[in-house]
Every structure is written in structure tokens, then in C-alpha cells.
Amino acid sequence: MKKRYTYIFFLFGIFVLANAMQLLSSCNGNKAEGVAIDSLIAHADSVVSVDTSKMPGGKYGAAVKYGRELMLHTAYYIGPDGINGHYTGNKMNCTNCHRDAGARPYAFNLVRAFRDYPQYRAREGRILSLAERINNCVMRPNLGRPLPLDSKEMISIMAYLKFLSDSTQIDAKTKGLKNMLVELPDHAASPENGEKLYIEHCQRCHAANGEGKMRFDQVTYKYPPVWGLLAYRPGSSMHRVVKLAQWLKGNMPYDKTTPGKPFLTDAEALDIAAFVNDDKIHKRPAAKTTKEEDYPNHEEKAIDYDKGPFKDPFSEQQHKYGPYKPIIDYWEGKGITPAI
Missing domain, CATH: 1.10.760.10 (Cytochrome c-like domain)
Incomplete structure (x- = not known):
């Protein structure tokens, strides 16, 4: 009886080995397809990551x-x-x-x-x-x-x-390659409410005057400025309310947010971005040349870029703070996907 079971296990082992060799053979026969499939399995719905310990x-x-x-x-x-x-x-x-x-x-x-x-x-x-x-x-x-x-x-x-x-393997389902999306409300973002939120969540690091906190050695900032003459200037991506809100949602407050798990709501992120980027109350550095022109093709302007002229009927105020849905609807009605 013992020899019989040994013989059965031996035959089973040969069967498993044969199937494994066949699988390896088929993978080697179509290596590119095998790699692509492995990549999709390994990275589908994953978050982008980098191993900096593997630098050449x-x-x-x-x-x-x-x-x-x-x-x-x-x-x-x-x-x-x-x-x-x-x-x-x-x-x-x-x-x-x-x-x-x-x-x-x-x-x-x-x-x-x-x-x-x-x-x-x-x-x-x-x-x-x-x-x-x-x-x-x-x-x-x-x-x-x-x-x-x-x-x-x-x-x-x-x-x-x-x-x-x-050093990274990514595909269409890899998360984190772009900033987090924010749901755009039916009303304009509120700099007034954003100021309250800034005091509550942001002021402890970026200071009441928005000019950040320098490191002890004065070489750089511990927390960078968010407005002022040494902060980013108009025309920077961060100066757009929706773009900044997307970044804030995924990153701030830095000690309360982890990748993919925001602390701020979409509306809060938009209001803080509206306050930070309110040029009526906050100074920013000017462009170094008057020859610079952003979005020379006016129909390509991002919906939250606030400097005219525009090829739509909406004001600079609405382009800056919203509501953005009417702008989106206008361009989609013309068969154009607006930039956000």
C-alpha cells in the first residue's frame, strides 16, 4: 500500500513539472506579451512608486x-x-x-x-x-x-x-501620476471662507502673512511661501485655482494627508486655493518681460486661467473663481474639451 501511494505521488509530480515547463515555454515563446500581462497584473490599480535605492x-x-x-x-x-x-x-x-x-x-x-x-x-x-x-x-x-x-x-x-x-512600471490604471481631481460645485469658490480655512489649517506652517518659514540656516524654506514677492508668480500652474485645489487635496495639511487619502474636502481645497491666489489682497512677483504671452491661442486657455481675452462670454472673475461648469458646458457644446 505504501509503495502504491509513493508511485501515485511520483506520477503527480511529473504531471506538475510537465505543465510548469509548458507554461514557461509558452511565456518564452511570446516574451513581450508575457511581460505585458505580468505588468498589467502587477500594476493594475496600483499607486505609482519609485525605489530610489536602485539608482545606477x-x-x-x-x-x-x-x-x-x-x-x-x-x-x-x-x-x-x-x-x-x-x-x-x-x-x-x-x-x-x-x-x-x-x-x-x-x-x-x-x-x-x-x-x-x-x-x-x-x-x-x-x-x-x-x-x-x-x-x-x-x-x-x-x-x-x-x-x-x-x-x-x-x-x-x-x-x-x-x-x-x-525604474517604474506604469500603465493606464496606475494611480497618482496626476493630481487628485476635485468635484467642481455649482457656485464660485470663496476666498472669504478660504481665509478661515487657511487660518485653521495652513497658517501654522506658512505664516499669517503667507510668506512661509525659513530654515534655521536661512538657505531655504522649512515651509515655502504661498504668496508674496518671493512666491510663485502669476502664470505658474499653482496660480490657477482648480490646479492648486487638486494639489492641496492630495497633499495638505502635510501631516494629515497620505497619498490617496485627502483630509480637505473638494470645496475646502477650492476655497483655500481661491484665498491664496486672490491677487486683490496678496502681492505676487510680476513677469520679467512684458513680451510674455500665455495661451496665445485663446480657445485653448485653461478654464481657471483668469487673464483675458477669452473666446467665450465669461468674465475674468468667473474664470478665476467659478462657477466653472457653465464654462465647461459652453466649450463642450462647441465640440471642444476644455482644459482643466
């Missing part, structure tokens, strides 16, 4: 690591008192908006940046290279001057963005 070595790896350092400590390296150059005009860091050096979900995530550029940008009305888009950030929210295209800093930032792209 050698000279290329050194550029990648320096690029990440530039993202995290922009002011230290290339700020007004930077040790490697003076390119940015304030002491903010790239990671203030692109949190965790662009790796954090729902925080202007940069994992796709190297793949997505060159890209047509409605704000500029033309196709931008990745280097131009990087300089766009250096000049607008960081109030700086362009990095030379062949500089160590530009090449290192691009190397880091390539690392982000190469």
Missing part, C-alpha cells in the same frame, strides 16, 4: 543622484546664494511642488516626464522640449533665469527624470 552607479549614476539633489535642495545648489550657480531667484525648492523629488503620487508626479516630452503646451502655444519645460519651472515659480542646455545641472535633472521613467 558610475558617472551616469552620479548625474542621476545630483539631479535628485537639485530637485530636493534647489536653493542650496542654484538658488540666490547657490554653491554651484545662481539661477533661481527665490529660495524655494522643486520638491515644494513636485514632492519627494517628483516621486510622490498626486503631487505633480514626474515619473512620466521623460516619456511625455517633447509635448505641445497650450500655455506657450507650441511644442516644448523637456529642457524647455524644466526651464519653465526655473523661471516661473522659482523666479529664475534659464539653465544652460549643456550645463551639468540641466543634464543631471534630465538624467534623474530618465531614471524615474526607467
